[in-house]
Amino acid sequence: MLGVWWALAAGALLCLPGAPGLNNGLALSPPMGWLHWERFMCETDCEKNPSSCISEQLFMQMADMMVSNGWLKAGYKYLCIDDCWLATERDDNNRLQADPTRFPGGIKKLADYVHARGLLLGIYQDVGKQTCAGYPGSLGFYELDAQTFADWGVDLLKFDGCNYESLEQLEDGYRRMSIALNHTGRHILYSCEWPLYARHLSKVNYTEVAEYCNSWRNFDDIQDSWTSLKYVIDFTAAFQDQLVPAAGPGAWNDPDMLVIGNFGLSWAQEVTQMALWSIMAAPLLMSNDLRNINPRSQALLQNQEVIAINQDSLGAQGYRVLKANSFELWEKPLAGGSLAVSVTNRQEIGGAREFLLSRSDLWKGLACKEKCYLTQLLPTRYEYGSFNASFCLPLSVNPSSTVLVRVD
Ligand code: GAL
Numbered sequence: 001m002l003g004v005w006w007a008l009a010a011g012a013l014l015c016l017p018g019a020p021g022l023n024n025g026l027a028l029s030p031p032m033g034w035l036h037w038e039r040f041m042c043e044t045d046c047e048k049n050p051s052s053c054i055s056e057q058l059f060m061q062m063a064d065m066m067v068s069n070g071w072l073k074a075g076y077k078y079l080c081i082d083d084c085w086l087a088t089e090r091d092d093n094n095r096l097q098a099d100p101t102r103f104p105g106g107i108k109k110l111a112d113y114v115h116a117r118g119l120l121l122g123i124y125q126d127v128g129k130q131t132c133a134g135y136p137g138s139l140g141f142y143e144l145d146a147q148t149f150a151d152w153g154v155d156l157l158k159f160d161g162c163n164y165e166s167l168e169q170l171e172d173g174y175r176r177m178s179i180a181l182n183h184t185g186r187h188i189l190y191s192c193e194w195p196l197y198a199r200h201l202s203k204v205n206y207t208e209v210a211e212y213c214n215s216w217r218n219f220d221d222i223q224d225s226w227t228s229l230k231y232v233i234d235f236t237a238a239f240q241d242q243l244v245p246a247a248g249p250g251a252w253n254d255p256d257m258l259v260i261g262n263f264g265l266s267w268a269q270e271v272t273q274m275a276l277w278s279i280m281a282a283p284l285l286m287s288n289d290l291r292n293i294n295p296r297s298q299a300l301l302q303n304q305e306v307i308a309i310n311q312d313s314l315g316a317q318g319y320r321v322l323k324a325n326s327f328e329l330w331e332k333p334l335a336g337g338s339l340a341v342s343v344t345n346r347q348e349i350g351g352a353r354e355f356l357l358s359r360s361d362l363w364k365g366l367a368c369k370e371k372c373y374l375t376q377l378l379p380t381r382y383e384y385g386s387f388n389a390s391f392c393l394p395l396s397v398n399p400s401s402t403v404l405v406r407v408d
Contacts, residue, residue, distance in 0.1 A: 024182060026189045027214040028249045029311040031156070031283045033078025033122065034062055034071070038222060038257045038287035042084040042133045046102055052289075054084045055102040056110050065290035067117045074302040075311065078156050078189070079114050080122030080285065086135035094141060095148050096125075111153035122156030122189075123149060127173035128163030137163055142176045143183070150184035157181065157188055161197035170197055178212040191254065191283070192216040206246035215252040215283050218243065222256035224264035226400060230346075232256060233276055237320040237328075247281055247317035254283050261288035261297035268401035271379045274300050275342045275404040278310035279318035279332045305377045306404065309340040318342075321362070327355050327397070337367020339407040345397035357393040357405065366407060378404040 036054065046053040063079055066072050085107075087097045098107050107123065114121045125145060126137040138145045138159075149157060159177055164170040174194045181188045192213035195204040199218070209216050219235045222228050232255045236243060243253045258277060260270045277284060286301060300306075309332060318332030318340065326347035332340040339362060343355045359372070366372070372391060374384040379401060384393060395403045 022178065022190060022210070022212055022214050022250055024187060024190075024214070024250070026187055026250065027252060029313070029315065030252050030281050031078055031189060031191070031215060031285065032075045032307075032311075033080055033120070033156075033285050034066065034076060034290065035080040035082055035122065035158070035257055035285040035287050036062075037082035038224060038259055039262060039289055040082075040287075044084055044099070044102065053102065054081075056105055059110055060113055062290055063114050063117050063119055066119055069290065069298070070302055071290065072118055074304065075307055076284070076286065077118070078120045078122045078285070080124070080156060080158065082124045082158065083126075083131050083133040083160070084135065085124065086131070088135065090136055090141075094144060096136065096141075096145055107152045107154070111155075115153065120155035121153065122158060122191075123152075123154045124158045124160065125149075126160040126162050127170060127177065128161065128165070130163045132160055132162035138177065139164075139169075139173065142173065143180045146177060146180035146184050146188075149181075149188060150186040154186075155188060156191060158191045159193065161193045164197070167198060167201045170194070170201075174209075175212055189214045196220070204242070206242055210246045210248075210251035214250060215254045217254045217256060219255065222259060224259045224262045226265060226269045229259075229265070229269060229273055233272075233344075236280060237323075240319045244317045244319050247315070249315040252281060252283055253317060255280060257285050257287040258301065259287060260301055261286070261293040266400065267296065268379075268398050270297060270300055271404075272344055272400060272402040274303070274306055275378050275402040276330065276344070278306050278404070279330045279340055279342050281310060281312075281315065281317040281332065284310060300378075303377070305375075305381070305406070309334065309377075309404075309406065312340075327353075329355075329357075329361060331363055333363055333365060334406075336408075337365060339363050339366050341405045341407060342402050343395055343397050343405075344402040345399050348399050350399065352396045352398045355395045355397055355403075357391075357395050359387075359389060359391045362407070368408065373408045375406045375408070376403060377406055378402065 043053045111121045128137045130137045196217045312334045314335040316333045321329045328344045330342045371386045376382040
């Protein structure tokens, strides 16, 4: 794997558009997969809750589901463990170890199980003394822990930022773990929470974060609610001048997990999350119960045309274009001069309202000059057909829902 310094030099020489990103060859499009935290949190009582406790059985069952129910085929390939997998102590050689009763086979066996099914395994650790849930953190052991993960066959590390002592220590820890992962020679995607913790302390240098991390969280943990979703969307829009330029192949802003298929969102709101996460070029990491998910949510999460917008090879993060009359218009430039456009109705009273989608509000780089072909992808697919260069299209948008349109 390439060293970080080589990567920086190469990025500068090649004059890549946007940020070059951590040049480890990973996450050239936003990572896709499943992460346990939002849905399963830190349930460790397997006697009382055998089917939802954090255990190797849970991950093996999710791995099976990912393969048998079309998730892997749809692009979701990282199966990720979050906090609460660790034993309360390191072993006699200071190596990390999984909780022996909940992960009797250890992480290596789980990684083998996951790899045998064509999936990749993600794991969680923390830059400080302890993880957020109080398990042993990586402070003082960055190199050893990186090597342990590589030895086990881990493919992604989510590195949290709880329990650090100073901003210097936090930032130094994030840099050192990045370098340590590279030094193992194994390709391990590095998912950080550096800006989320550092932003309380200083102005975040996103250029630097993108040089060390493949993705990074900026904002508080998502929850299974419309309120939480709106906070994340509004935060992203409020800071888009800083966030959008930092994103690109190999380096992504992470607005946190997809909570589609759980309890808190209506259908309209699930559509909004899927549309906006695609526009934002967000990692698509679901946190739900794949053993029990309703078919409509599953189809939404597996919608190939929507996923294609998220995974588009240009790697541009979309942004909010305008906010007026309780509507929000976002757009995401796509490869070849195409464009994805979303319109969200943020009025939470009444019925559907009409928004006039006008060419003049949209990206000047659109390739279509005489004939633009418009296809609605969400909430349902509809081909509007060809329009001339000065189109003005009325869209009907339900409260808290989003209409996602592709312009080619
Ligand atoms: C939080 C983190 C969450 C989850 C949790 C685990 O700080 O943002 O995504 O990982 O810790 O304790």
